[in-house]
Amino acid sequence: MKIQSVSAYQIFDSRGNPTVEAEIHLDDGTSGRGLVPSGASTGQFEAHELRDGDRTRFREKSVFRAIRNVEEVLAPAIIGWDIEDQAGIDRRLIEFDGTPNKSRLGANAILSVSLAVANAAAAWRRVPLFRSLGEGTLLPLPEIQIFGGGAHANWRTDVQDYLVIATGAESYEETLEITYNIYKAAGDQMKDRGSDWGVADEGGYWPEFETNEEALEILVSAIEEAGYTPGHEAAISLDIASSDLYDPESGLYHFALDEEFFDSDDMIERMLEWCQRYPIVSLEDPLADTDQNGWRKLCAALGGRVQLIGDDLFTTHPGRIRAGIEKGLANAVLIKLNQIGTVTETLEAIRLTKEAGWNPVISARSGETEDAFISHLAVATDAGQLKVGSFSRSERMVKWNECLRIARHLGHTARFLGGKILPRP
Ligand code: PGA
Ligand code: ZN
Numbered sequence: 001m002k003i004q005s006v007s008a009y010q011i012f013d014s015r016g017n018p019t020v021e022a023e024i025h026l027d028d029g030t031s032g033r034g035l036v037p038s039g040a041s042t043g044q045f046e047a048h049e050l051r052d053g054d055r056t057r058f059r060e061k062s063v064f065r066a067i068r069n070v071e072e073v074l075a076p077a078i079i080g081w082d083i084e085d086q087a088g089i090d091r092r093l094i095e096f097d098g099t100p101n102k103s104r105l106g107a108n109a110i111l112s113v114s115l116a117v118a119n120a121a122a123a124w125r126r127v128p129l130f131r132s133l134g135e136g137t138l139l140p141l142p143e144i145q146i147f148g149g150g151a152h153a154n155w156r157t158d159v160q161d162y163l164v165i166a167t168g169a170e171s172y173e174e175t176l177e178i179t180y181n182i183y184k185a186a187g188d189q190m191k192d193r194g195s196d197w198g199v200a201d202e203g204g205y206w207p208e209f210e211t212n213e214e215a216l217e218i219l220v221s222a223i224e225e226a227g228y229t230p231g232h233e234a235a236i237s238l239d240i241a242s243s244d245l246y247d248p249e250s251g252l253y254h255f256a257l258d259e260e261f262f263d264s265d266d267m268i269e270r271m272l273e274w275c276q277r278y279p280i281v282s283l284e285d286p287l288a289d290t291d292q293n294g295w296r297k298l299c300a301a302l303g304g305r306v307q308l309i310g311d312d313l314f315t316t317h318p319g320r321i322r323a324g325i326e327k328g329l330a331n332a333v334l335i336k337l338n339q340i341g342t343v344t345e346t347l348e349a350i351r352l353t354k355e356a357g358w359n360p361v362i363s364a365r366s367g368e369t370e371d372a373f374i375s376h377l378a379v380a381t382d383a384g385q386l387k388v389g390s391f392s393r394s395e396r397m398v399k400w401n402e403c404l405r406i407a408r409h410l411g412h413t414a415r416f417l418g419g420k421i422l423p424r425p
């Protein structure tokens with residue numbers, strides 16, 4: 001079935017900031033949309049998000065140029081193409097941009113079209129998106145944020161995400177029940193401390209803590225208060241997002257809350273210490289995207305027993321992932337569609353990661369939309385893990401809820417590996 005029209009609009013993300021939505025109509029009247037999310041702690045190697053920079057419109061954040069690029073450049077390039085040829089269409093979108101980081105037309109413009117193509121193809125095939133995208137049947141193990149910090153919570157803590165993984169759950173449904181209980185127990189503790197101040201960008205609490213480590217201690221006690229044994233039914237995952245803490249000139253990491261500066265070796269030491277003292281099963285961006293020596297050392301020391309996820313390190317870029325695999329920098333890759341800008345390149349990033357025996361973790365952005373594309377992507381590719389923020393706010397819950405719907409749809413053919421997917425000592 002052929003593409004008849006492509007249009008684009010400015011909509012708004014979960015922070016209220018402008019973003020791009022594209023809509024594709026096919027000759028038979030079916031259609032599909034693509035909604036683009038946006039990060040706050042973005043990596044320097046990400047594809048380019050094009051914003052107008054016009055001080056008189058939406059504080060420089062409007063995306064009218066990206067929208068014009070969809071309608072005036074990308075639409076004519078793909079009208080008349082077969083909707084089932086996602087790879088061919090994505091190749092054409094990349095060609096028409098012509099830059100290595102999609103900076104001419106904007107990765108947000110390109111991704112809106114690429115996502116709309118995938119959704120329109122599923123509508124044309126009359127199957128759910130996950131079935132149209134791939135053959136997978138594996139329901140993901142969620143990583144769910146309890147406390148938010150860093151760039152998402154005005155730097156209340158230096159660590160960006162304090163998350164829980166329900167490692168002992170036997171089903172996807174049970175992961176949500178365990179995490180719900182922990183999230184509510186943590187909320188009760190916030191009330192007791194008199195610091196029940198609502199939630200940060202991804203829905204986690206953002207109280208004041210004395211130190212970065214205090215949040216870890218409270219997280220352990222919330223797991224216990226919810227009736228679980230830390231490290232058994234539920235374990236801890238941290239996204240340090242440490243590229244934001246790193247000064248490449250001095251080579252130092254700054255933990256402002258703790259008034260400490262670390263060089264790369266100190267930072268590795270701190271991570272090893274935390275992993276010894278707390279039931280941590282996963283660390284994301286424990287080191288900066290340019291600190292490759294540090295990554296190699298940490299991975300040699302910890303990679304056999306803790307999941308080490310590269311987010312800013314790889315930016316979902318197949319070339320960067322391939323190089324990282326060769327150098328043994330990590331054992332998992334955070335997968336964000338808008339870091340690379342097309343569905344096809346994202347699928348390639350997931351394939352490379354899995355081929356190396358590493359774990360792909362499909363992830364939302366801190367600025368999200370009401371779309372649940374990534375839930376379908378996680379199941380379609382048998383990725384095994386999903387990270388979309390906390391257990392509140394509808395732009396987060398829509399992703400968790402969509403996995404429940406997919407589970408119902410798959411019925412007895414659904415699979416779930418739970419904590420077994422993580423590295424074990
Ligand atoms: P971001 O945060 O979307 O602001 O980059 C998410 C993450 O760092 O994993
Ligand atoms: Zn991250």
